[in-house]
Amino acid sequence: MRCAVGLILGAAAAVVELVFIVLAGLALLPVAAWPTGRRAILRPVLAGARGLGEWERARLRAWLGVRLPPTHEDMRALRYVACRWPLGLLGGVVILAVGIGLVYGTLWMYAWLLTDIRFPGSIVNSSLAGMFLLFLSAQGIFGVAGLEGQLARRVLVPRHQEDLERRIAELSASRAAVVDAVHEERRRIERDLHDGVQQRLVALGMLLGRARRSQDPDRADQLLRQAHEESRQALDELREVAWRIYPTTLDEAGLRAALETVAERASVPVRVEYGLTEEPEKAVATVAYFVVCEAVTNAVKHAKPNRIRVAVGVEDGLLYVCVEDDGCGGANASGSGLFGLARRVNALDGSLNVVSPPGGPTFVTAELPCE
Structure with a gap:
């Protein structure tokens, strides 16, 4: 039939x-x-x-x-x-x-x-x-x-020869893209450290210096309190930078726990629909995590959504990741964040698709080969 x-x-x-x-x-x-x-x-x-x-x-x-x-x-x-x-x-x-x-x-x-x-x-x-x-x-x-x-x-x-030639071209392009992605990631880390943690540490040093030079005990105590607050904020920002570089939860508790942590840290409600029965291999899990993390961050920052839905599952040997938000739409697929994600996904022979009409909703979908 x-x-x-x-x-x-x-x-x-x-x-x-x-x-x-x-x-x-x-x-x-x-x-x-x-x-x-x-x-x-x-x-x-x-x-x-x-x-x-x-x-x-x-x-x-x-x-x-x-x-x-x-x-x-x-x-x-x-x-x-x-x-x-x-x-x-x-x-x-x-x-x-x-x-x-x-x-x-x-x-x-x-x-x-x-x-x-x-x-x-x-x-x-x-x-x-x-x-x-x-x-x-x-x-x-x-x-x-x-x-x-x-x-x-x-x-x-x-044919086999054509397929080999295409694969060689794709591998050459993906190798260059990986090098560019590493350089871009280093520049992003440097900006985060310079604009955040470094400024906090400079302010902390200035407050401690003023406290040492102060002759007024009350004034010195106030400066020390401000220095303590600056040190706390510097530590929080340093943890945030370290989290964005690579989350330890991904190694310790797996992909599901890492995605739930992303949902908890977001400032809007994020619903995670996790359909995997087994933990994917490390490279696939890492790329899937960064797709969700970057898509959620971009949505919160630019689209002003009321809710975000994250769906992860496996179909026909492909791990698919879909991030949907009901924001204002208009996401630029060639922007630095999404373009970097596309290069990460392409390095694993996957594909990234962004559908974001003006007015929304926005769908960021990635398909990654998995065993």
Whole structure:
């Protein structure tokens, strides 16, 4: 039944793909010899092919059990759409044959209700023929489903050499991004120490110096009280800097406790929905923690939300993290904070997506490969 539904959806998609290919061909034909015009037309064509390819990928995964790696080239998606529509129509023909075979195969059950049966032998022959057609078309469903999977793997999945070249390029980019992220983190720590802890310590030294020079015991006592308060605040800010660098709770109590600590430290209500049954590996847990921490911090600082929801779970071998807030929206995905998060996530072959329309809500979603 799942394969049949998948082929029905594939047949409907084939009609859309056929229309799309015809319109794309008609649009590209007048500008085939004009490079600038061809590029201008190809952009929306490739975007449409990418959308159709993603829809097909979801259909194959949900109904035919075919799982494919992400497509990194839009031209592959366009070639797949151009090659798949005949196979999709074939799937529709097979489903139609199943219906015809079902109608004739069960003719003996209801034919006497529709007309007077003068030749029972013809009813028997029609029923047998219908059952045979039903058997063949049912086998055809599995055959077309197998062809769907083979075509998708052949066209959408890159060859081994291409995959190696892409991985080398990604590793080179991620290595450079990691170096940049380390430098950016060092600069952030230096700013935090200079603007916070260092200023507190300077003020503490000045207060202690004034207390030593003061001849008035009451004045000296007041200065010492101020110095004690400055030392307490300096210690709190130093702990905050250390927490932002790396939380010890993550090592001592795990990811769930670290996320609950982030929720407790936030100035707005944060609800944590934790769906993991096992602790993820350390690198994945660390990146997931920083995604939540940075997203919650940005939301509180810029979006002024009334509530924040954090969801963590595992699906299809991916650990997903979603941070949702009901603030004013308009988050800049290319900003320093979110861009740094994207580099952290990409270093683990993950993906970070930010949806933040003006007026909200904002969704920061990360997917990380995990065992």
